[in-house]
Amino acid sequence: MSTSANLLMTLPEIVLAVGALALMLVSAWGGQAVTRAVSWVSVAVLIGAGIALIGPASSGGEAFGGLYRADAFAAFCKVLIYGASAVAIILAPRFFTRTAGDDLRPEYPVLILLSAAGMGMMASASDLLTLYVGLELQSLAAYVLASFMRQDTRSAEAGLKYFVLGALASGILLYGISLVYGFSGSTVFDQIATAYSATGQSLGLTFGLVFIFAGIAFKIAAVPFHMWTPDVYEGAPTPVTAFFASAPKVAAMAMAVRVAIEAMGPATDQWRQIVIFAALASIILGAVAAIGQSNIKRLLAYSSINNVGFVLVGLAAGTEAGIAAVLFYLTVYVVMTLGSFLVVLQMRDAAGQPVETIASLSGLSQTRPALALALAIFMFSLAGIPPLLGFNAKLAVFNAAVGAGLYPLAVAGFVASVIGAYYYLRIVKVMYFDDPAPEFHKDGSVAEGGLIAAAAVFVSPIGWVLLAPLGVLTLSAAHSLF
Amino acid sequence: MIQAIAFYLFAIMVIVSGALTITSRNPVHAVLWLILAFFNAAGLMVLVGAEFIAMLLVIVYVGAVAVLFLFVVMMLNVDFAELRAGFARYAAIGLALAIALAAEVMIAFGAWSAGGIQLARRAAPIDPGVSNIAAIGQLLYTRYLFVFEGAGLVLLVAMIGAIVLTHRERGGVRGQNVARQIARRPQDATRNTQPVVGQGIDL
Numbered sequence: 001m002s003t004s005a006n007l008l009m010t011l012p013e014i015v016l017a018v019g020a021l022a023l024m025l026v027s028a029w030g031g032q033a034v035t036r037a038v039s040w041v042s043v044a045v046l047i048g049a050g051i052a053l054i055g056p057a058s059s060g061g062e063a064f065g066g067l068y069r070a071d072a073f074a075a076f077c078k079v080l081i082y083g084a085s086a087v088a089i090i091l092a093p094r095f096f097t098r099t100a101g102d103d104l105r106p107e108y109p110v111l112i113l114l115s116a117a118g119m120g121m122m123a124s125a126s127d128l129l130t131l132y133v134g135l136e137l138q139s140l141a142a143y144v145l146a147s148f149m150r151q152d153t154r155s156a157e158a159g160l161k162y163f164v165l166g167a168l169a170s171g172i173l174l175y176g177i178s179l180v181y182g183f184s185g186s187t188v189f190d191q192i193a194t195a196y197s198a199t200g201q202s203l204g205l206t207f208g209l210v211f212i213f214a215g216i217a218f219k220i221a222a223v224p225f226h227m228w229t230p231d232v233y234e235g236a237p238t239p240v241t242a243f244f245a246s247a248p249k250v251a252a253m254a255m256a257v258r259v260a261i262e263a264m265g266p267a268t269d270q271w272r273q274i275v276i277f278a279a280l281a282s283i284i285l286g287a288v289a290a291i292g293q294s295n296i297k298r299l300l301a302y303s304s305i306n307n308v309g310f311v312l313v314g315l316a317a318g319t320e321a322g323i324a325a326v327l328f329y330l331t332v333y334v335v336m337t338l339g340s341f342l343v344v345l346q347m348r349d350a351a352g353q354p355v356e357t358i359a360s361l362s363g364l365s366q367t368r369p370a371l372a373l374a375l376a377i378f379m380f381s382l383a384g385i386p387p388l389l390g391f392n393a394k395l396a397v398f399n400a401a402v403g404a405g406l407y408p409l410a411v412a413g414f415v416a417s418v419i420g421a422y423y424y425l426r427i428v429k430v431m432y433f434d435d436p437a438p439e440f441h442k443d444g445s446v447a448e449g450g451l452i453a454a455a456a457v458f459v460s461p462i463g464w465v466l467l468a469p470l471g472v473l474t475l476s477a478a479h480s481l482f
Numbered sequence: 483m484i485q486a487i488a489f490y491l492f493a494i495m496v497i498v499s500g501a502l503t504i505t506s507r508n509p510v511h512a513v514l515w516l517i518l519a520f521f522n523a524a525g526l527m528v529l530v531g532a533e534f535i536a537m538l539l540v541i542v543y544v545g546a547v548a549v550l551f552l553f554v555v556m557m558l559n560v561d562f563a564e565l566r567a568g569f570a571r572y573a574a575i576g577l578a579l580a581i582a583l584a585a586e587v588m589i590a591f592g593a594w595s596a597g598g599i600q601l602a603r604r605a606a607p608i609d610p611g612v613s614n615i616a617a618i619g620q621l622l623y624t625r626y627l628f629v630f631e632g633a634g635l636v637l638l639v640a641m642i643g644a645i646v647l648t649h650r651e652r653g654g655v656r657g658q659n660v661a662r663q664i665a666r667r668p669q670d671a672t673r674n675t676q677p678v679v680g681q682g683i684d685l
Contacts, residue, residue, distance in 0.1 A: 064628050129626070
């Protein structure tokens with residue numbers, strides 16, 4: 001295959017990388033003054049990368065001798081990733097300008113673009129080498145973003161914590177990769193699958209599998225490797241937290257699905273145990289630990305742990321329906337989470353400073369009824385209450401688990417989701433039945449208001465019209481893996 | 483014949499400069515001997531046909547690591563007499579390490595003479611007609627081009643991150659304005675006067 005055909009399949013990453021480099025030059029010369037322009041151009045670059053997915057980038061098959069795979073699965077994940085990244089860029093400038101001390105610098109959108117390029121590599125990786133380089137590109141940009149507010153000690157702490165634990169996770173993952181490479185003789189997923197399907201599989205391959213899944217669990221913040229999540233989500237600037245909770249989750253899950261199905265498909269019985277344990281532990285711990293939280297960002301961090309558990313239920317099924325359910329759940333989850341964080345961004349006291357306590361939401365239904373309604377919709381949806389879309393997502397993953405014969409997992413997950421409903425509903429109760437707290441600063445932007453409304457409509461019963469097209473898309477994406 | 487002479491030249495120089503590295507009293511001299519040892523090791527690598535590793539040794543070890551050592555040694559006021567005071571105390575551990583290393587070298591030599599490990603599935607089998615720099619280059623810029631560029635982006639992100647997190651505008655710093663320096667003409671900067679003798683000058 002010619003180099004140009006190979007490069008054409010990686011067009012989205014090329015668009016992102018070239019765009020990021022050009023914008024880096026602009027921001028190096030323009031400085032602080034060009035931040036807004038760079039932000040909007042970055043959003044345009046992300047849209048351009050999304051458009052570049054049409055054609056060989058979503059259907060071309062293998063590129064670079066098996067290092068990279070351009071298929072419907074990668075394209076679906078990339079659309080989600082680019083969308084979430086664009087939202088993270090759009091909601092940043094207002095947050096930073098209204099927070100004293102630290103202004104937004106143009107490097108913020110540039111780093112998100114580079115991170116998106118890395119996430120695209122993760123979603124398309126069909127070789128351990130591509131996977132690792134993509135993961136590092138994504139993580140390294142994320143570490144910097146976490147400590148982007150230099151004046152804020154919590155932000156610096158979040159960045160440092162994320163960096164140290166992320167480096168540890170990368171080390172564990174690399175150790176697993178080295179074992180798998182050593183015992184299978186290849187880093188290409190197809191050939192690793194051949195090694196796993198051979199009879200009399202060596203112990204080294206099993207160890208490699210365990211280490212790789214431990215590293216992945218770190219990256220998707222699944223229990224028992226979730227400890228960093230609440231601290232990092234609380235300390236990082238809110239737009240960055242919204243980014244962490246959405247795009248990198250999708251990318252890490254895409255990577256997990258690819259490794260599980262493409263590279264270790266023949267060893268499904270082995271990784272299924274790990275995934276089932278992580279799924280149940282995440283669902284239960286995410287639900288129980290969230291009950292005592294008084295900070296909304298910490299609560300949403302535990303909520304993301306909880307949701308990753310449900311996504312893993314779909315992966316545990318290991319079937320085409322399971323992967324389709326994973327993709328559907330991720331789509332709904334990203335919208336719900338971004339919506340919730342957009343509401344959190346509106347929480348500001350009279351002086352315009354951000355507040356993060358759940359108590360400050362008291363009586364929001366009387367002071368800001370529309371905002372309260374939106375947050376209530378997101379919370380009901382996250383709790384999985386019909387007729388909101390969060391219910392359909394949970395139903396899809398449990399259906400897939402039942403379809404694969406994992407009845408105990410489905411029952412346990414269903415029971416645990418009831419625990420989770422408690423703390424989501426508590427927020428609704430605080431907003432609707434408590435005495436009003438001081439009113440929030442009213443300076444909502446049109447873009448943020450529009451995004452909140454769009455997200456709320458998507459997860460509301462009106463979103464049911466999207467079920468059929470989403471079902472077709474997720475199934476065709478999942479089908480490209482098998 | 484010439485190969486044998488070159489080998490013994492390089493090998494003896496490596497051993498001698500290695501010994502001088504650990505025995506010289508002046509730490510700066512020690513680092514300089516170390517650099518000489520690296521150069522000669524690179525020569526040995528060239529002799530066995532591993533020219534890529536030889537170049538890496540010169541560029542990475544001599545160019546970066548050793549120079550870094552030199553800076554550290556010269557800038558930090560390390561009291562080497564004090565460091566050396568514990569020599570007798572740690573001699574036993576040092577000896578044990580040396581024996582372990584020697585044993586490993588012997589095992590490695592034995593394994594090497596029994597033939598190399600057969601890797602199951604090589605991504606790119608080695609073509610005997612191609613020099614190893616060309617072989618690495620062909621792989622890096624064709625098959626692994628995408629990952630190679632990705633690694634480049636990782637380094638770029640690291641650089642951007644370091645600058646974003648640490649660089650801040652400081653007031654009162656006199657930066658160099660090259661354009662202003664070039665645009666400055668002699669008549670703006672100097673003045674011709676004819677002072678009267680005995681009256682002094684106005685400045």
